[in-house]
Every structure is written in structure tokens, then in C-alpha cells.
Amino acid sequence: MKIISTNIGKPQTISWNGKTEQTGIFKYPLNEGLDLKKEIVSNDTIIDRVHHGGSNKACYIFSADEYAYWKEIYPDLDWDWGMFGENLTIEGLDENTLRVGNIYKIGSALVQVSQPREPCYKLGVRFQDQGILKKFIDRVRPGSYLRVIEEGHVNKGDEMELINESSNEFSITHFHNLLYSKEKSKELLYLFMNNDAVPQYKKEKFKKYL
Numbered sequence: 001m002k003i004i005s006t007n008i009g010k011p012q013t014i015s016w017n018g019k020t021e022q023t024g025i026f027k028y029p030l031n032e033g034l035d036l037k038k039e040i041v042s043n044d045t046i047i048d049r050v051h052h053g054g055s056n057k058a059c060y061i062f063s064a065d066e067y068a069y070w071k072e073i074y075p076d077l078d079w080d081w082g083m084f085g086e087n088l089t090i091e092g093l094d095e096n097t098l099r100v101g102n103i104y105k106i107g108s109a110l111v112q113v114s115q116p117r118e119p120c121y122k123l124g125v126r127f128q129d130q131g132i133l134k135k136f137i138d139r140v141r142p143g144s145y146l147r148v149i150e151e152g153h154v155n156k157g158d159e160m161e162l163i164n165e166s167s168n169e170f171s172i173t174h175f176h177n178l179l180y181s182k183e184k185s186k187e188l189l190y191l192f193m194n195n196d197a198v199p200q201y202k203k204e205k206f207k208k209y210l
Contacts, residue, residue, distance in 0.1 A: 001160035006154060007086060008044040100198055101168055104160050105161045184209045189210065
């Protein structure tokens with residue numbers, strides 16, 4: 001897997017439900033690399049600290065291979081890397097094989113796969129269509145958040161190198177399907193609850209399904 005683009009955003013003011021607010025979802029490519037910190041990408045904008053950033057969501061990655069699919073659906077948008085609010089656009093990213101708990105080296109940083117992206121209305125603002133939320137969920141290619149184990153610098157062209165594969169087979173695709181399926185698979189619930197890398201607050205929410 002290869003880093004195609006490093007992206008950060010500046011605060012932008014949007015209108016939503018008759019109110020104005022700021023968002024950092026409008027991310028654009030950097031000419032230089034970026035620094036992964038424990039709870040945020042250096043110099044990036046995070047407005048909503050409840051749902052973004054922090055130890056479980058320090059960095060968001062998304063597949064460069066998905067862009068062709070979405071460009072066909074939204075051909076009139078001004079396309080560039082970072083369109084989905086990702087900090088790292090990655091060639092060859094596959095959520096089916098991306099296990100929660102996998103540890104990778106990217107540049108000089110060491111990261112761990114933590115959880116899939118759950119889209120909110122701000123993605124709809126970026127795409128000028130709130131209908132993208134259902135389309136994005138149905139696509140089952142959500143990208144992934146990373147936990148930063150060791151801070152470091154990442155450049156365009158760096159490889160995402162697997163250092164340690166989780167023995168638990170629970171993947172980002174499994175996680176996504178568990179989040180959005182009405183009938184919760186007992187097998188996936190078992191893998192979910194027994195995966196040490198799944199954020200504890202997520203486990204607390206899913207105890208009712210056991």
C-alpha cells in the first residue's frame with residue numbers, strides 16, 4: 001500500500017439547518033508530508049473533538065482506488081485528493097484484509113488500525129448531497145481510522161508496511177457491517193468483543209446485543 005497524497009484542512013464556515021458552523025472536512029493535498037501525533041495530525045483542523053481526533057481517531061485513511069467510482073457519481077465536483085476528509089490517501093487499501101489491531105509502519109510513524117469511518121452530514125456538505133451518506137454506507141468501503149503508537153513523519157510515496165498482523169480476524173469490513181446490520185452476527189460480535197484494539201466505548205454500546 002502506497003501513500004498517494006497527504007492532506008490537511010483549514011477551518012471553513014458552512015450553513016447547516018439554518019445555523020452557521022465550522023468544519024475541517026475540506027482537506028486538500030500538501031506539497032510536503034505531515035506529522036502524525038498521538039491524537040491529531042499536526043496542523044490539521046478538528047472542530048468536533050467528540051467525534052473526531054483523539055487516541056482512537058488520530059488519523060483517517062481512505063483508498064485512492066475508490067475515487068474513480070465516486071467521480072462517476074459526482075462528475076461535476078471539483079475533485080482533488082482529500083475529498084473524503086482523509087489525511088492519507090492510500091493506493092491499494094482494502095478494508096476486507098485490513099484487520100482491526102493490525103500494526104503498520106508509515107514513514108517514521110507506527111500506527112494501529114482502530115475503526116471504520118461512520119459518515120455524518122458534513123460529508124454531505126462536502127459533496128453537496130446528503131444522499132451520499134446512504135451511498136457511502138452501502139458501498140462498504142469506509143476507510144479506516146488509525147491509532148498512533150509512535151509519532152512520526154509521513155511523506156507522499158511512503159509505503160504502508162505491515163509490521164504485525166492481528167491474530168483476531170475481525171476486519172474493518174466486518175466492523176462496518178456490524179455497525180449497520182439490523183441482525184447482528186453472533187460470530188462477528190464474538191470477534192468484536194474479543195479484539196483488544198476495538199475501542200472500549202464501542203464495546204460498551206454493543207453489550208446490549210450479547
